[in-house]
Amino acid sequence: MxxxxxxxxxxFAMLAGLAGATAIGVVAFGNAVRSALCLVLNFFxxxxxxxxxxxxxxxxxxxxxxxxxxxxxxxxxxMLLNLGSPAALEERPDYIKKALGFMFGGALFGVVASxxxxxxxxxxxxxxxxxxxxxxxxxxxxxxTYVWPFEMASxxxxxxIVGSILLAKRRV
Amino acid sequence: xxxxxxLKYFEPWLIAHxxxxxxxxxxxxxVPILLIVPMLIWWERRLLSWMQDRIGPNRVxxxxxxxxxxxxxxxxxxxxxxxxxxxxKEDITPTAVDRLIYFLAPGLALFPAFAIGATLPWGxxxxxxxxxxxxxxxxxGVLFVMxxxxxxxxxxxxxxxxxxxxxxxxxxLRSSAQLISxxxxxxxxxxxxxxxxxxxxxxxxxxxxAEPLWGVQKFxxxxxxxxxxxxxxPFGFIAAVIFAICVVAETxxxxxxxxxxxxxxxxxxxxxxxxxxFAVFFxxxxxxxxxxxxxFATIFLGGYNIAPIRxxxxxxxxxYIAPMVFLGKCAFGxxxxxxxxxxxxxxRYDQLMSLGWRxxxxxxxxxxxxxxxxxxxxxxxxxxxxxxxxxxxxxxxAIFFGLYMAIKQTGKERLGTALDKRTIELVxxxxxxxxxxxxxxxxxxxxxx
Numbered sequence: 001m002x003x004x005x006x007x008x009x010x011x012f013a014m015l016a017g018l019a020g021a022t023a024i025g026v027v028a029f030g031n032a033v034r035s036a037l038c039l040v041l042n043f044f045x046x047x048x049x050x051x052x053x054x055x056x057x058x059x060x061x062x063x064x065x066x067x068x069x070x071x072x073x074x075x076x077x078x079m080l081l082n083l084g085s086p087a088a089l090e091e092r093p094d095y096i097k098k099a100l101g102f103m104f105g106g107a108l109f110g111v112v113a114s115x116x117x118x119x120x121x122x123x124x125x126x127x128x129x130x131x132x133x134x135x136x137x138x139x140x141x142x143x144x145t146y147v148w149p150f151e152m153a154s155x156x157x158x159x160x161i162v163g164s165i166l167l168a169k170r171r172v
Numbered sequence: 173x174x175x176x177x178x179l180k181y182f183e184p185w186l187i188a189h190x191x192x193x194x195x196x197x198x199x200x201x202x203v204p205i206l207l208i209v210p211m212l213i214w215w216e217r218r219l220l221s222w223m224q225d226r227i228g229p230n231r232v233x234x235x236x237x238x239x240x241x242x243x244x245x246x247x248x249x250x251x252x253x254x255x256x257x258x259x260x261k262e263d264i265t266p267t268a269v270d271r272l273i274y275f276l277a278p279g280l281a282l283f284p285a286f287a288i289g290a291t292l293p294w295g296x297x298x299x300x301x302x303x304x305x306x307x308x309x310x311x312x313g314v315l316f317v318m319x320x321x322x323x324x325x326x327x328x329x330x331x332x333x334x335x336x337x338x339x340x341x342x343x344x345l346r347s348s349a350q351l352i353s354x355x356x357x358x359x360x361x362x363x364x365x366x367x368x369x370x371x372x373x374x375x376x377x378x379x380x381x382a383e384p385l386w387g388v389q390k391f392x393x394x395x396x397x398x399x400x401x402x403x404x405x406p407f408g409f410i411a412a413v414i415f416a417i418c419v420v421a422e423t424x425x426x427x428x429x430x431x432x433x434x435x436x437x438x439x440x441x442x443x444x445x446x447x448x449x450f451a452v453f454f455x456x457x458x459x460x461x462x463x464x465x466x467x468f469a470t471i472f473l474g475g476y477n478i479a480p481i482r483x484x485x486x487x488x489x490x491x492y493i494a495p496m497v498f499l500g501k502c503a504f505g506x507x508x509x510x511x512x513x514x515x516x517x518x519x520r521y522d523q524l525m526s527l528g529w530r531x532x533x534x535x536x537x538x539x540x541x542x543x544x545x546x547x548x549x550x551x552x553x554x555x556x557x558x559x560x561x562x563x564x565x566x567x568x569x570a571i572f573f574g575l576y577m578a579i580k581q582t583g584k585e586r587l588g589t590a591l592d593k594r595t596i597e598l599v600x601x602x603x604x605x606x607x608x609x610x611x612x613x614x615x616x617x618x619x620x621x
Binding site for chain 2: 031033034037040056057060061063064067068069072073075076079080134135
């Protein structure tokens with residue numbers, strides 16, 4: 001066994017494997033609720049990965065925002081729509097469409113991988129620098145260096161909320 | 173310290189390795205909760221019966237001797253007997269359920285109840301308690317509570333969905349809407365507390381609460397004798413009230429038990445569950461009550477400190493007393509839960525949403541701004557004047573009173589927007605007249621569109 005295989009690496013491999021498997025599950029399941037649940041598990045595993053890197057703040061934000069809020073709304077909508085049996089969702093086979101889908105999917109994968117994989121090739125250790133993503137440092141960065149992007153993002157969200165209310169209330 | 177010497181025997185093989193120490197810490201947290209849940213059920217049933225002028229379960233665990241003497245134990249074993257009964261009941265799984273999710277849901281409901289308490293210290297960070305508590309003293313203690321409590325919705329929603337029952341689904345949908353709404357106010361309430369203490373860490377929050385009240389060193393000439401428990405501070409008090417209401421909503425207890433409203437939805441999300449699967453839901457609810465009481469005690473009631481008197485601080489550090497005090501505060505929280513259940517009727521759905529979005533959330537935001545002003549003011553001035561604290565209390569009460577009036581008005585506003593008002597004359601007079609009150613025989617009723 002190579003020397004860099006220690007407890008942390010094994011834990012990372014397990015969590016990463018689970019994250020990958022659930023990511024495949026999201027698209028592979030025919031049942032919409034199961035797909036959504038796979039996505040929930042995927043986000044949760046990502047949070048656990050952040051925890052193993054001692055980036056607790058990031059992990060907990062992941063859980064609060066994605067697992068706890070957004071995915072609950074996803075499930076809520078899926079249940080309200082009540083999609084019925086998976087058979088109803090199936091389209092008739094269209095080979096041109098499928099081939100195009102595979103092509104574009106492969107191209108997207110290639111583009112992302114070319115940017116993401118390279119820095120990881122020689123990486124053998126799973127760790128982040130000390131206090132990486134600690135709440136104090138994060139707060140300071142958000143309110144000093146990145147205060148304008150931060151405020152712009154909040155304005156964007158407010159515009160989104162106002163817009164959705166405007167659209168939803170138009171008919172009332 | 174003597175306790176440390178005794179601990180040495182364990183050190184080589186268990187405490188020394190961080191994983192072993194972590195395991196012990198987890199056991200010291202989870203096992204007491206598991207043991208205490210039957211006691212909680214007994215306490216709830218007895219207390220409710222007392223509040224409702226009934227007798228309640230008092231028979232189990234009564235021993236009759238040959239001489240005719242009876243040893244009564246107030247029905248203490250009732251809950252354990254109920255547990256045994258549930259375990260031996262037939263476990264019925266309806267045919268049309270989504271099996272995998274149906275089996276997963278009770279476990280998902282139980283998980284957050286136990287995990288929330290992982291950052292709660294039940295003893296001071298010195299001596300033996302430092303090794304035993306909390307399970308993980310992470311930097312983001314308060315956020316961890318928020319994160320895990322937001323996962324509580326999954327067990328209920330999935331149980332409602334998987335049961336393939338309209339009533340169950342309604343319960344699940346109600347629960348998800350309710351939990352999302354109240355999480356916001358809860359987050360804002362906790363944010364104002366975090367702003368005041370300047371830390372997300374639970375142990376640092378307790379350190380903040382051990383300081384003199386309002387940060388005032390000399391209180392009109394004498395040394396400030398009172399600890400700074402957050403519930404005694406004006407902003408902390410408002411945050412505590414909001415947090416308490418949100419906790420009741422998060423644990424789906426009366427008056428927020430819409431997900432399982434039995435006169436509307438049979439039993440809501442757990443209608444189709446029987447035997448031990450139902451017991452797991454039941455246990456999850458009580459464990460969540462207990463752990464949330466612990467969170468409330470840690471953040472607002474000074475955690476393991478005996479009383480808000482600074483002279484008693486040395487006693488709070490004793491490893492025998494601290495857990496007992498913490499447990500006592502949890503018991504107090506649970507008693508309030510039960511008290512509320514005996515007192516308040518269930519809210520209507522629109523009342524629930526109105527309370528969460530139009531009352532609690534604005535109040536929490538106003539409180540947050542108030543805390544910001546308080547923190548800036550005290551940081552600039554250095555030494556805090558006692559009058560500043562009293563003035564802040566006055567403002568806090570004014571905000572609170574305004575909110576109370578706003579809540580009172582919400583019902584009347586409904587009456588005001590009604591299309592028509594009709595007067596109904598009661599045939600045999602208002603029944604309230606028979607007691608003592610002189611109520612009019614004519615009742616005004618709003619007629620809606």
